[in-house]
Amino acid sequence: MGAMNSAQPTRLARVLTGEVLDPPPWWLMRQAGRYLPEYRALRAEAANFVEFCLTPSLAAEATIQPVRRFGMDAAILFADILLVPRALGQRLCFGEEGPVLDAIDETAGLARLSSSGISSLEPVYETVRVSRAALTPETALIGFAGAPWTVATYMAEGGASRDFRRVKAWAYRDPPGFAALLELIADATFAYLSGQIAAGVDAVQLFDSWAGVLPEAEFQRWVIAPTRQLVRRLKQAFPTVPVIGFPRGAGQLYERYVAETGVDAVGIDTVIPLDAARRLQSRVCVQGNLDPVTLLVGGEPLANAVRAIREALGGGPLVFNLGHGVLPQTPPEHVAELARLLTAPIG
Amino acid sequence: MGAMNSAQPTRLARVLTGEVLDPPPWWLMRQAGRYLPEYRALRAEAANFVEFCLTPSLAAEATIQPVRRFGMDAAILFADILLVPRALGQRLCFGEEGPVLDAIDETAGLARLSSSGISSLEPVYETVRVSRAALTPETALIGFAGAPWTVATYMAEGGASRDFRRVKAWAYRDPPGFAALLELIADATFAYLSGQIAAGVDAVQLFDSWAGVLPEAEFQRWVIAPTRQLVRRLKQAFPTVPVIGFPRGAGQLYERYVAETGVDAVGIDTVIPLDAARRLQSRVCVQGNLDPVTLLVGGEPLANAVRAIREALGGGPLVFNLGHGVLPQTPPEHVAELARLLTAPIG
Numbered sequence: 070m071g072a073m074n075s076a077q078p079t080r081l082a083r084v085l086t087g088e089v090l091d092p093p094p095w096w097l098m099r100q101a102g103r104y105l106p107e108y109r110a111l112r113a114e115a116a117n118f119v120e121f122c123l124t125p126s127l128a129a130e131a132t133i134q135p136v137r138r139f140g141m142d143a144a145i146l147f148a149d150i151l152l153v154p155r156a157l158g159q160r161l162c163f164g165e166e167g168p169v170l171d172a173i174d175e176t177a178g179l180a181r182l183s184s185s186g187i188s189s190l191e192p193v194y195e196t197v198r199v200s201r202a203a204l205t206p207e208t209a210l211i212g213f214a215g216a217p218w219t220v221a222t223y224m225a226e227g228g229a230s231r232d233f234r235r236v237k238a239w240a241y242r243d244p245p246g247f248a249a250l251l252e253l254i255a256d257a258t259f260a261y262l263s264g265q266i267a268a269g270v271d272a273v274q275l276f277d278s279w280a281g282v283l284p285e286a287e288f289q290r291w292v293i294a295p296t297r298q299l300v301r302r303l304k305q306a307f308p309t310v311p312v313i314g315f316p317r318g319a320g321q322l323y324e325r326y327v328a329e330t331g332v333d334a335v336g337i338d339t340v341i342p343l344d345a346a347r348r349l350q351s352r353v354c355v356q357g358n359l360d361p362v363t364l365l366v367g368g369e370p371l372a373n374a375v376r377a378i379r380e381a382l383g384g385g386p387l388v389f390n391l392g393h394g395v396l397p398q399t400p401p402e403h404v405a406e407l408a409r410l411l412t413a414p415i416g
Numbered sequence: 417m418g419a420m421n422s423a424q425p426t427r428l429a430r431v432l433t434g435e436v437l438d439p440p441p442w443w444l445m446r447q448a449g450r451y452l453p454e455y456r457a458l459r460a461e462a463a464n465f466v467e468f469c470l471t472p473s474l475a476a477e478a479t480i481q482p483v484r485r486f487g488m489d490a491a492i493l494f495a496d497i498l499l500v501p502r503a504l505g506q507r508l509c510f511g512e513e514g515p516v517l518d519a520i521d522e523t524a525g526l527a528r529l530s531s532s533g534i535s536s537l538e539p540v541y542e543t544v545r546v547s548r549a550a551l552t553p554e555t556a557l558i559g560f561a562g563a564p565w566t567v568a569t570y571m572a573e574g575g576a577s578r579d580f581r582r583v584k585a586w587a588y589r590d591p592p593g594f595a596a597l598l599e600l601i602a603d604a605t606f607a608y609l610s611g612q613i614a615a616g617v618d619a620v621q622l623f624d625s626w627a628g629v630l631p632e633a634e635f636q637r638w639v640i641a642p643t644r645q646l647v648r649r650l651k652q653a654f655p656t657v658p659v660i661g662f663p664r665g666a667g668q669l670y671e672r673y674v675a676e677t678g679v680d681a682v683g684i685d686t687v688i689p690l691d692a693a694r695r696l697q698s699r700v701c702v703q704g705n706l707d708p709v710t711l712l713v714g715g716e717p718l719a720n721a722v723r724a725i726r727e728a729l730g731g732g733p734l735v736f737n738l739g740h741g742v743l744p745q746t747p748p749e750h751v752a753e754l755a756r757l758l759t760a761p762i763g
Contacts, residue, residue, distance in 0.1 A: 232708070232709070232740075232743055233709065234708075234709050234712060234743055234745065237707065237709035237710075237713075238709055238712060238713050241713045241717040242713055242715075242717070281665075281667075281687050282686070282687065283686075283687065283707075284686050284687065284707050284710075284721070284739070285687075285689040285690060286724070288687070318628075318665070318667075318687065319667075319687070320628075320665075320666075320667025320668055320687050320688065321667055321670075321687075321689050321692045322687065323668075339629070339630075339631050340628055340629065340630065340665070340666070340667050340668075340669065341632075341667065341668060342632040342668050342669060342672075343632060345668045358631075360584065360631050360634075361579070361581075362579070362581050362584035362585055363584075363588060363631075365581060365585060366585050366588045366589055368589075370588040370589070374631070377633070392631075393579075396579055396581055
């Protein structure tokens with residue numbers, strides 16, 4: 070395990086375990102991706118996106134590219150949260166409009182799934198090994214997976230959704246059947262993250278991108294409970310590996326998520342006010358929450374927003390990040406500008 | 417003005433001004449629409465959606481249909497928030513994927529707009545008159561418009577958006593120019609709502625459907641400030657007409673919205689926890705927040721969710737509603753079931 074084997078913990082690991090660093094460590098969600106010309110050139114070497122993710126030499130290079138250019142404190146494994154449903158037996162492809170899966174439903178969904186395809190994820194572990202070997206010891210490598218609820222939304226909706234009516238209708242009509250689906254996902258996710266950790270990631274992030282579409286009681290049942298259980302299993306198996314949870318859009322339910330799931334750090338989205346983030350920071354490290362459009366715009370709005378976040382949250386454990394992923398239209402020089410803003414002390 | 421001229425205030429008007437009623441008055445966002453077969457038949461009588469909205473006999477009939485079938489306490493004017501950009505000079509049509517406008521941007525956007533087309537909204541006032549005349553005095557008629565920020569998102573994005581990068585980039589790069597756009601929208605919206613009120617609506621709702629995509633400082637500037645100003649103008653001109661604000665997705669910023677905008681009631685979305693809603697209720701009437709998918713599912717999940725909302729919020733001023741619009745796939749009999757659940761005292 071990366072950080073554990075190195076002499077010094079990384080800057081990322083230090084704040085994830087509660088230290089305060091100025092300037093804060095930083096990385097960006099989707100820091101590897103289409104806004105980088107070297108990524109677009111690399112992407113052309115695979116016939117499709119799934120193949121790209123499952124070719125360790127390509128995925129590792131994509132993982133490393135942004136760190137090489139901008140010197141973030143962490144790389145994040147290049148992969149996709151939907152490799153897990155694919156490993157469970159769903160067809161997966163990526164079109165112009167995003168991912169497409171053959172949606173499952175409550176009538177025959179579970180029967181079509183099986184954990185026997187979990188070995189299809191092994192190339193990802195090789196990506197971790199190659200990436201870890203290429204990164205300096207000071208650079209953390211973050212593994213990740215989708216949280217069970219968010220993965221289930223894609224599995225039941227067949228892709229992105231506006232109303233989440235298929236997945237919610239399943240969960241509301243048939244809670245035991247839906248719980249069985251989430252358990253299947255959680256088991257596969259535990260195995261997947263265990264594989265990533267064994268291969269060398271220093272921390273893991275659980276992306277719950279659609280946590281913010283559930284009412285309170287269902288949030289408790291389908292976001293908090295499965296996350297808590299998954300975090301507990303990870304902590305039992307890998308007590309020193311920090312877990313970052315990102316319940317995007319959870320609004321007023323963020324506090325409960327932090328209080329009850331056991332995550333070491335919480336990703337905060339763009340709409341979370343900084344004083345609310347500071348309250349979360351009294352319990353855990355916070356990670357966020359620059360608006361990706363501010364990074365796209367650059368200049369004075371970027372400098373002002375970075376300063377506001379650092380002033381509000383720099384007194385506690387903070388991983389500087391975006392509140393959502395880098396937009397493909399972002400000029401790379403704005404990320405370089407952000408790196409400059411983040412290497413200077415706040416003064 | 418409807419309610420003011422009638423002998424008794426409507427049940428809706430009573431709770432909007434702070435009374436507590438059991439059972440609470442109710443209506444549903446998008447209660448007129450595609451889930452109703454009589455709406456689909458009516459819709460076929462116009463060549464396109466804009467023509468439908470601007471034909472008073474059709475739009476008034478759509479307004480009344482759900483009340484005739486289910487007996488809600490309020491009808492809501494059938495119209496569309498994008499009639500305002502159209503009145504300002506943008507082309508508007510509705511395709512399979514939603515609305516399409518010829519997007520404006522900061523370079524020449526304002527020059528292409530003018531308030532001279534505001535008279536194109538007059539058929540909507542006639543829809544109000546026809547609807548008001550057809551409804552019983554006990555049934556409130558709600559007028560509405562988009563809040564300036566949300567209307568601006570459609571104007572700058574050219575339709576629905578996932579990342580809001582065009583509208584945000586404009587706002588972040590050129591705050592004075594963007595403020596001028598919002599002022600133009602706000603002026604047209606004030607005129608539009610004044611026309612609706614003069615024609616007989618009893619209350620108005622400001623839909624800020626995309627309030628939840630802005631960081632704190634920008635939320636203050638582009639959601640709260642223009643809403644507060646618009647509410648103030650409405651209150652000066654029509655002191656007895658309640659204003660409902662719906663800053664969907666505002667999460668932890670809901671409290672500030674309620675404290676600072678001056679709205680009489682606040683629409684709460686599905687993810688707002690009921691204890692947080694109760695805190696809002698100490699200041700204003702709350703309206704919401706049943707998950708539309710629960711209505712789609714019906715049965716015991718529906719009964720349980722309705723009971724939970726009434727138990728948590730029935731002790732204060734409450735308008736029972738959804739947290740988002742009725743889904744087109746909703747069986748009408750589930751709305752009838754909801755009506756039965758809402759006419760019984762909670763016991």
